[in-house]
Amino acid sequence: MTSKALNHYGIDKTDLKILEILIQDAKKPFTEVAKRVFVSQGTVHVRMSKLQDAGIVEKTTLKLNYAKLGFDITAFIGIYLEKSALYDMVLAKLKNIPEVTNIHYTTGNYSMFVKIHCRDTNHLKEVLHDKMQQVEGIERTETMISLEESLDRSVILSE
Numbered sequence: 001m002t003s004k005a006l007n008h009y010g011i012d013k014t015d016l017k018i019l020e021i022l023i024q025d026a027k028k029p030f031t032e033v034a035k036r037v038f039v040s041q042g043t044v045h046v047r048m049s050k051l052q053d054a055g056i057v058e059k060t061t062l063k064l065n066y067a068k069l070g071f072d073i074t075a076f077i078g079i080y081l082e083k084s085a086l087y088d089m090v091l092a093k094l095k096n097i098p099e100v101t102n103i104h105y106t107t108g109n110y111s112m113f114v115k116i117h118c119r120d121t122n123h124l125k126e127v128l129h130d131k132m133q134q135v136e137g138i139e140r141t142e143t144m145i146s147l148e149e150s151l152d153r154s155v156i157l158s159e
Contacts, residue, residue: 009054014039015047016157019057022048023154026060063152071117073124074149077132078110078142086137087111093135099127110142 017037021028030044037044051057066074081090087105094100094114102115114132118124124143132141 009056010050011056014043015051018044018047019051019157022060023157066117070119072120073118074146075116075118075124076144076146077114077116077128078144079112079114079132080109080139080141081111082137082139084111090135090137094132097127097131099123099131 014037018033021033021036030041030048034041034044048057066072079090081087090112091103091105094103094112097116099116099118100114101117104113105111106113116124116127118127124145128141128143132138
């Protein structure tokens with residue numbers, strides 16, 4: 001994080017240390033975080049509230065192993081829109097497809113880039129054909145199936 005961003009939000013090195021610890025394990029109790037940062041538990045709580053109020057910390061989530069839950073296919077879908085003015089309408093409809101987990105508005109070849117999780121190739125075909133390609137405003141899609149996720153991490157904040 002740049003020093004300009006730090007100053008804009010009033011973030012200091014203590015805030016960054018707290019964030020780094022919780023990025024590694026969001027379930028870590030504030031008492032343990034406080035011990036590692038050499039502050040009180042109340043300080044951690046107040047600082048986390050400040051970071052949430054500033055919109056820096058948006059939410060805490062669980063990271064699921066979708067394959068172990070029966071969703072063996074992770075795919076990325078490049079979406080070509082008929083025209084970019086349709087983005088908001090298409091976005092709203094894609095949000096209603098349960099298999100869609102990430103949506104990005106992009107530059108380059110695609111207007112949108114979407115991540116989905118499916119049980120198998122038949123489920124993938126169903127999601128693509130019966131759900132996504134039926135959305136008005138989508139001109140066409142390109143599908144890339146992930147063979148393996150080799151890295152999933154947050155940005156290191158202290159460098």
